[in-house]
Amino acid sequence: MKRATTLKPPKTTSTKAIDPDNPPWREEMLGRPVFRRGRGPQKTPTKVSTTVRVDADVLAYFRATGPGYQTRMNEALRRAMKRKRFGQ
Numbered sequence: 067m068k069r070a071t072t073l074k075p076p077k078t079t080s081t082k083a084i085d086p087d088n089p090p091w092r093e094e095m096l097g098r099p100v101f102r103r104g105r106g107p108q109k110t111p112t113k114v115s116t117t118v119r120v121d122a123d124v125l126a127y128f129r130a131t132g133p134g135y136q137t138r139m140n141e142a143l144r145r146a147m148k149r150k151r152f153g154q
Contacts (some may be wrong), residue, residue: 084090128135 128139131138
């Protein structure tokens with residue numbers, strides 16, 4: 067391993083005048099650190115992740131309608147449920 071003899075000295079801060087409208091950051095300006103892990107508490111999930119085998123032409127039809135095709139598939143299935151439930 068090479069010895070660290072060719073390291074450059076660290077750069078010093080510039081001697082520019084301090085702008086009173088844009089002061090340098092200080093610890094008290096930042097406040098206490100906030101540690102967040104994950105997404106936090108969630109409301110009760112309304113959707114369930116599952117695998118459904120759908121014919122390719124049906125999937126192509128819904129995908130061709132653009133973004134949000136899964137929502138439209140849900141709406142179509144919900145309408146079919148209501149027709150069956152109410153005997154129409």
